[in-house]
Amino acid sequence: MSPRPGDSSASRPAAGEAPGSETPDGSDPGAPDPGAPDPGGRDRDAAGRARNARPRDALGRPLPRGATGDEGIPDDLVLPPAQSLQLAQELLDSERPFHAHEVLEASWKSAPAAERDLWQGLAQIAVGLTHARRGNARGAAALLRRGADRVAGYADAPPHGIATARICRAAREMAARIDRDGADAAGPLTARLVAAGS
Secondary structure (H helix, E strand, O other), X not given: OOOEOOOHHHHOOOOOOOOOOOOOOOOOOOOOOOOOOOOOOOEEOOOOOEEOOOOEOOOOOEOOOOOOOOOOXXXXXXXXXXXXXXXXXXXXXXXXXXXXXXXXXHHHHXXXXXXXXXXXXXXXXXXXXXXXXXXXXXXXXXXXXXXXXXXXXOOOOOHHHEOHHHHHHHHHHHHHHHHHHOHHHOOOOOOOOEOOOO
């Protein structure tokens, strides 16, 4: 979901133009046209930033252009914490951890500073699950542990009823299973995001 650095050739002047020359309207002729295709083949948003608009499968892997992909999460999603946690849990329950990560990442980006590590950790755990489903054992175990370490910082006073201790334990146990038996041994995240009765 992060933009890629721009194409370095976009800042060079076109043949016959002097460096630093401007068009009559004052724009930089070397700047990429936000609506034009990227010379490197990447999609660009309205501001000219590189984006990948290729369809993706349920685990976030790019599909060929023109293929029917899995419906993604809107880039501008902003939900209250309870709704974000509910949607992320539904996505995890339906084996869509990549999409759960996108929901949790949106909450991380919009959360108050005191909660950002928590939401980032939850998103990392979802990415760890995604890597496990893709067969990447090493990446899965690393992200599950990294996410658990972030979430653990909230064990004493978990906000929004988040089951931080259970989530940490489940993520670490999953990472250990993956280390021992491979990505296929991951199984589902056994802890619910929100403690029962919260």
